[in-house]
Amino acid sequence: MFKFKKIDTEEIAKKINEHNKLKRYAMLLTALFVSAVVYNLLIIPSNLVIGGANGVAVITRYIYHWDPAITVFFICVSMMILSLMYLGKEVTKGVVVATFVYPLFVELTAPLSKYITITSNDLIVVAIFVGVLTGICHGVMYKSGYSQGGLPILSQIFHKYFKVSISTSSLIINSIIVFLGGFFFGWTMMMYSLIVIYINSLMVDKVLLGISANKAFYIITNKEKEVKEFIMEELHHSVTVFDVKGGFKNRKGEVLLTVIPTREYYVVTEGIKMIDKDAFFLASDAYQVEGGK
Numbered sequence: 001m002f003k004f005k006k007i008d009t010e011e012i013a014k015k016i017n018e019h020n021k022l023k024r025y026a027m028l029l030t031a032l033f034v035s036a037v038v039y040n041l042l043i044i045p046s047n048l049v050i051g052g053a054n055g056v057a058v059i060t061r062y063i064y065h066w067d068p069a070i071t072v073f074f075i076c077v078s079m080m081i082l083s084l085m086y087l088g089k090e091v092t093k094g095v096v097v098a099t100f101v102y103p104l105f106v107e108l109t110a111p112l113s114k115y116i117t118i119t120s121n122d123l124i125v126v127a128i129f130v131g132v133l134t135g136i137c138h139g140v141m142y143k144s145g146y147s148q149g150g151l152p153i154l155s156q157i158f159h160k161y162f163k164v165s166i167s168t169s170s171l172i173i174n175s176i177i178v179f180l181g182g183f184f185f186g187w188t189m190m191m192y193s194l195i196v197i198y199i200n201s202l203m204v205d206k207v208l209l210g211i212s213a214n215k216a217f218y219i220i221t222n223k224e225k226e227v228k229e230f231i232m233e234e235l236h237h238s239v240t241v242f243d244v245k246g247g248f249k250n251r252k253g254e255v256l257l258t259v260i261p262t263r264e265y266y267v268v269t270e271g272i273k274m275i276d277k278d279a280f281f282l283a284s285d286a287y288q289v290e291g292g293k
Contacts, residue, residue, distance in 0.1 A: 009234035016270045017093070017145070025097070027144040031137040032098060035148070036105035038133045040113050044068060046120040047189060048130060049181025050196045051174030053079075053150040059180055069110065072150075073103035079153040086157045095149030098141075102148060123192050131196040135203020142263045143208055208262050214286040215265055219256040219272060220244075221279035230271050231258050259286050 039054055047062065049055040053075040057068035076099040083092040120126050141147055155169040174197070182190030221227050228239045242255040260268055265283065272279050 009230050012230055012234065012271055012274055015274055016267055019270055019274075024144040024146065027140050028097060028146045029101065031140040031144070032102045032148070033105050033109075035134060035137040036102060036109045037112065038130060038137070039068070039106060040109050041116055041118055042126055042130050042133075045113065045118065046123060046126050046130075046192075047181075047185045048127065048193050048196060049178055049185065049189070050130070050134070050193050050200070051177045052148075052152070055174070055177040055181060055193075056151075059177075059184055062184055067107075069103045069107035072106055073100075076100075076103060076150050079150055082157065083149075083153045087153070087160065091156070094146050095153070098146060098148045123189075124195070127192045127195045128199060131199025132203055134196070135200040136207055138200065139204040139207025142204065143266055145266050205262055208265055214259050215262055215268075215283045216286040217256075217258050217260065217268060217272075217281055217283050219258070219279060219281040220253065221256070221272070221276045221281075223276045223279070224254050224256060226275045227256060227272060227279070230275060231256075231260075231268070234271070235260065235264060235267065 042048070043050070043054060044058060044061070047058060049058050053072045054068075056075060057066075057071040060066045060071050061068050076095075080092060080095055080099045083095060118126070138148070151173055152166075152170060154173060155164075155166045158164040158169040159166045178190055178193050178197070181193055219227060224241070228241075231237050231239050237258050237260050240257040242257065243252065244255050245252050258268075269281075269283070272281055
């Protein structure tokens with residue numbers, strides 16, 4: 001009986017991490033720099049609390065007059081340490097650069113507010129610009145395979161140890177921060193913050209691929225077993241197999257179907273190509289996903 005050679009899924013993950021590394025770092029650093037500029041020119045002057053470490057820094061600046069860069073740095077480093085303790089070295093690698101570089105960019109770009117003044121009289125315009133720009137930056141970061149780190153690490157820890165979905169815990173954490181922002185800056189400001197968060201989420205998905213939270217992958221490959229192992233063992237997503245027959249040559253084969261979060265799009269596509277460079281796959285929006293594990 002023919003035996004498939006078992007692939008090293010960990011090795012595939014390492015290769016993905018090394019693929020186009022210089023280009024991906026350039027994307028990450030650019031996104032972090034633009035995020036810092038937006039933070040100093042638009043978010044801080046407007047007192048927009050949009051969640052995460054940035055939102056906490058806006059509140060502590062108002063109450064205690066703490067330097068936002070120091071606050072963001074303290075939060076990011078604390079979260080990185082928690083990530084190393086509870087999520088492991090491999091996961092933590094993806095946030096190390098942003099943990100140190102983003103607070104540095106915030107500090108370096110802070111003087112820009114003295115030379116470039118953007119009035120916050122029309123907050124709806126400011127909210128739209130902040131939502132679009134931060135969404136693009138976050139989308140570019142996710143597309144590079146890295147992340148900004150910070151409080152989202154708590155969501156990953158809750159998911160790993162308490163089986164709470166990342167989206168649910170992120171919503172709770174950010175809702176608390178936004179609510180505190182409303183308490184200190186007024187409930188009208190909280191509504192503007194919610195507008196920013198909504199636009200941000202739309203732009204992140206748009207930058208990555210489409211506008212849905214999940215993507216359905218249909219994969220045709222000569223290495224079905226290896227691709228299934230990669231998706232199930234390394235990414236921990238289920239795979240459904242369909243028996244099909246080609247319309248041109250009437251050749252029988254299999255189609256693999258998997259549904260993954262949009263933010264894992266880069267890892268899945270690069271993994272498939274590394275396992276089988278001749279694989280054919282189609283990614284489409286999955287607007288509603290229910291059931292399964």
